[in-house]
Amino acid sequence: MHASPPLPHASATKPASTTPDRATDKLEIPFEKYQLDNGLTVILHQDNRLPLVAVSVWYDVGALHERPGRSGFAHLFEHMMFQGSPHVGEDQHFKILEALGASQVNGTTSFDRTNYFETVPSNALETALWLESDRMGFLLESVTKKSLDNQIDVVKNERRQSTESRPYGLVRELIIQKLYPAPHPYHGNIIGSMKDIGSATLDDIREFFKTYYSPSNATLVLAGDIQITTATSLINKYFGPLQGRPKPTRPQPLRPTLAKAEEIIFDEPVGRLPKLSIVWPGPKAYHKDSAALDLLSHVISGTQSSRLDARVSYRDSIAQSVTAAYFETFAGGQFQIDLVVQPGRNIDEALTAVDEVIASLDSQPITQAELSRAKNAQETRMLFGLEQLGGFGGRTEQLQSYQYHFGDPGRFTWDINRYRGVTLDSLEQARRTWLSETRLIVKAIPSASSSPSPHAQATTHQAAAKKEGIR
């Protein structure tokens, strides 16, 4: 590659803080862990400062377990878990929890797992356990065709809202489809296709529940204002009698790869500015290069002076927005740069600029100061992540995630040390291994707003201008 012009910040030799941050040395999330006879894993974290308990249940099932023709099913099933279990009754879950003053009542489905959570005043813990145990043990007794049909409509609208009418939502889906070709279970991007969502039957629901919603396939975490002995006896009372079935084995699909570099022009139906996405397939979660790739994304983008921002936002004003991020899941990872192009600027000009910045990592190696900044930011982020008891993040989810990946919730300090251990050499090695020339480029070009045929665009329009050996 041709040499890139010097970046404005490359001459700034100001060192990062010389004392390494060690505020987090002694931070671990204390916990007790045990298993019931039916296989339910229980993790308890006591913190009595606020009169609140966060309740989190993870089931070891997500998009990872989907089969062709049923994309989106794990997520649709999650909706059904809120439709009411027999002893609690329909219409009651949210009403009961609201009346108790619960907050953060929700559930989510990811590529790898499904979770359900609520944070309740500590005197309402028993009710939360009653609700969670009832749907874990008895959901099928109250599932109806009518509620399934209703949730199919709701989930289709969720797809319209979050994928089809959000700017670049379909680009996001296209990238997943390219990284994970069918029949890879991630292919449906969790939400699934309209056709598959609409094909779900009550028999699918029954089979899925029996296979994956066994106590042996679930982990219950309580965090907050509990006493261990009381919590343990309540958990025994509500979850102990539930029938255990064998824990299904977790599928082990291959991580994403690209056979060759590929460039796709996408006809963007929603967003009004061109958007460039460059994606490199990455390793599975907690690979030895993961932390380095994560830090590399922060060297490349995230602050005004990071490499890419300094070029495309600060110096050249090409980008309306720019991000670099490393994402990882159980079965794969992706290193991704996204850049929305300013009006009047050209997407190819943006691609050239990104390429020059990437190439500049050879001619102007990453400095210790850049690495320290990325590490300091990561450590602060991890610390802020411990503030909440639970909900969409916080301590319950951190414990759950470590349990999911390692069978050991106590990995917080280990995790921080993973980042601290990254050196300029390991960063460089990870960069050379993963940011290769075999990458996926998507150029989303807004369609003319008067474009007549919406659904021709909504199905991935891949008039692919394929180019090989991009750099």
Next chain:
Amino acid sequence: MKPTYQQLTHGWLPPFIWFALVLIGNPSVADAVETGPDAWRDKQPAHSAQPKLVLPTFTQTVLSNGLTVLVVEQAQLPLVVLRLVTQGGSALDPSDHHGLSSLVYGMLDEGAGERNALAFSDAVADLGASLSTSSSIDHGAVQISGLSRHQDALMALLSDAVLRPSLAEKDFIRLKSQVLASLEAQRGSPQGLAFMHLPSILYGPSHPLGHPASGTPESVQRVTLKALKAHHQQLLSPARSAFIAVGAISLKEATALAEKHLGRWKGTSTEAAFTLPAVQADPRKEIVFIDKPDSPQTMVILARPLFGRGHPDEDALVLANGVWGGGFASRLNMNLREDKGYTYGAGSRAGFRNNVGNFIAYSALQRVHTVAGLNQFFFELERLPEHPVTTDELHRVKQGLIRSLPGDFDRISNIASAATQIFVYQRPLDDFAQKAVRIETVALDRVQEVALKYLNPEVMKVLMVGDAKTVLPDLKRAKLGSVHVKKP
């Protein structure tokens, strides 16, 4: 990157999670098990006495230059959030320069003190901290968060941004171009389009709140650096500002920091206390429709202006809203989502600011069900007289509001936002505790009376964003009033 504009621009959300926001269906089937070994599960557990409401303790002092110092000490993690909040925001935009206040805040971290923009960004990053600026309709803020042991260095950077921004020509040109690009990006999103048009529909175009905080492409284009510098002098003053510190920091430490870094700040603003003119709710004359060609859903918003924070009807209306559209189990969402399946979710909120408030109800409706869905919004409003708020509904919403309060303060950034509200709307330091007590005592007939008074279908403005060519014919046939189609 500039958090002020990240709201509009930050395109990437983690692709790994789809939120459920799930609700329960209407028909009842739930009596499968009456006897047998599991019959004991039929009964909801009794719960012991409610725990005491634990709320943060807000403490305050005022420096000799008029700067308020508002502190909440939360020492469990070695973290701190420092924020400088000033009343005003885009409500103080000159009428020909909408978006000017937002631009001023956007410029504050584009180089400050001795550092140019890149060096300033590096200085923040060296501490593992993050600094952001933001500007809303009635206040603006600069915030830095990081490790508490860096508090003095964090404060030095914060005060540089507030007191000594560079306001350099080349940074201004770059920021303006980025803001114009972000306005264009915003027009791509149905919600973005809706919120560009909503302020003038709600308050009227000449009211200080009647324009979007980020301005319009035309108004932003007109802004010169000279105008920006002049407005910066007007906008920021110690008497209209509070320094908010939350985290592992005491009132004493925070006051010393404020004295050291902001104590010599002399404002030039001569304006009196910040207030806004009240707005009357007029009967609806038309439906405003913005074309978003081929959109598979139609964004529907019903909205009306309200009284401001502290009005005697506020608590009752918050409760009425909770019953009508405020939560998962509200009437509106149960109808539109769980009964009809027209949408992924529907909701409403009542918000109150300085002398002015608003009620907004919203949903993204499946295109083919747009008119049917719009009719259900009105159905739920119109049936309030015959189907008044029930004791059960009110109990649920009251308890939900009061007892979830401690959970609202589980992050120091949330506490800083609560402190911002206390300062900007001049509330007492124990406002949240007082609110809990007041809400507990609001009577059912008061809630119903206020619901009828304010959730009045006649005054609800209607704004829709969707595919004009398919939705407009249905909408006109429905005869809900004249339709004004506006250019996006």
